[in-house]
Amino acid sequence: MRVAILDDEPAELRRVEQTLRQIPSASEQPWTLHCFERGEDLLRQLRRETFDLLVLDWQLPDLSGLAILRWTREHMEAPPPVIMLTSRDGESDIVQALNSGADDYVSKPFRPNELKARVSAVLRRHGLQKSAATEVLIFNDLTFDDAELTVTRAGSPINLTEREYRLARCLFANLARPLSREYLYERFWTHEEMVSSRPLDTHIYRLRNKLGLTPERGWQLLTIYGYGYRLESVSAATA
Structure with missing residues (x-):
C-alpha cells in the first residue's frame, strides 16, 4: 500500500x-x-x-x-x-x-x-485491502489463486514466478488505472535491485507473452511514456 x-x-x-x-x-x-x-x-x-x-x-x-x-x-x-x-x-x-x-x-x-x-x-x-479469506479472482479466462500464487487459463496452469504472479495480480487488480514505475518498483523490488529500468520492463514483456495480454484475448497492456503502465480490458469489437 x-x-x-x-x-x-x-x-x-x-x-x-x-x-x-x-x-x-x-x-x-x-x-x-x-x-x-x-x-x-x-x-x-x-x-x-x-x-x-x-x-x-x-x-x-x-x-x-x-x-x-x-x-x-x-x-x-x-x-x-x-x-x-x-x-x-x-x-x-x-x-x-x-x-x-x-x-x-x-x-x-x-x-x-x-x-x-x-x-x-x-x-x-475500494477493493484495496483484502479480507482474511483467500481470494480466487477470475478475469475472462484467467483465474488467479492467491493461496497457491498460481494463474490458470481455462484450467491449464501458466508457469509464473512468484514475482511475476504478484506483478500480474497487481495489474489486474488495478484495471484501467495508470501505475507509475516507482509504484511498481517499491512494491516488488528491493532498493538494491532498482538500479535500472530493465527488471520491470523484462517482467512486463514476460507477462505479455505468458498471459497473452493482447487485444485478441481481450487485454491491452499499455506503456505510458514517462510514467509507467496501464492494463485495460478491450472488447472484441475494439480488438
Whole structure:
C-alpha cells in the first residue's frame, strides 16, 4: 500500500505516519508512507506517481488539501481514495469536502484506533485491502489463486514466478488505472535491485507473452511514456 500524508505540522505528520504503520499485520507487506508538508510538493508527485490513498490536512500555507482533493477528481483518470484529516469540523466543512469527493472525514485531534478503522474501511470499499479469506479472482479466462500464487487459463496452469504472479495480480487488480514505475518498483523490488529500468520492463514483456495480454484475448497492456503502465480490458469489437 502506497500512501501520501499531507500536513504542514511536522509533529502531526509523524503521528499520522506512526498510526498508519500499525495497520498492516505482521504477515502483510509494510506500507510505504510518503509524508509532505507542502501541498505543492504533493501535487507535483501526483502528476508523476501513483498512490493508493491520500490523507490530507485542509489548511496549509500554500495549496489546501481541499484544492488537491478537487484536482485529483478533475484531472486523474483513476483518482485514489481521499480521507480529509483536519481541525475544521463544522458541518458545512464536512459537507463541502464530501461533496468534493472525499471518501471520509476525520476531525483533529484524531483518535489513532478510529483513524485506523476508517482507513481500513475506505480501502475495503475500494477493493484495496483484502479480507482474511483467500481470494480466487477470475478475469475472462484467467483465474488467479492467491493461496497457491498460481494463474490458470481455462484450467491449464501458466508457469509464473512468484514475482511475476504478484506483478500480474497487481495489474489486474488495478484495471484501467495508470501505475507509475516507482509504484511498481517499491512494491516488488528491493532498493538494491532498482538500479535500472530493465527488471520491470523484462517482467512486463514476460507477462505479455505468458498471459497473452493482447487485444485478441481481450487485454491491452499499455506503456505510458514517462510514467509507467496501464492494463485495460478491450472488447472484441475494439480488438
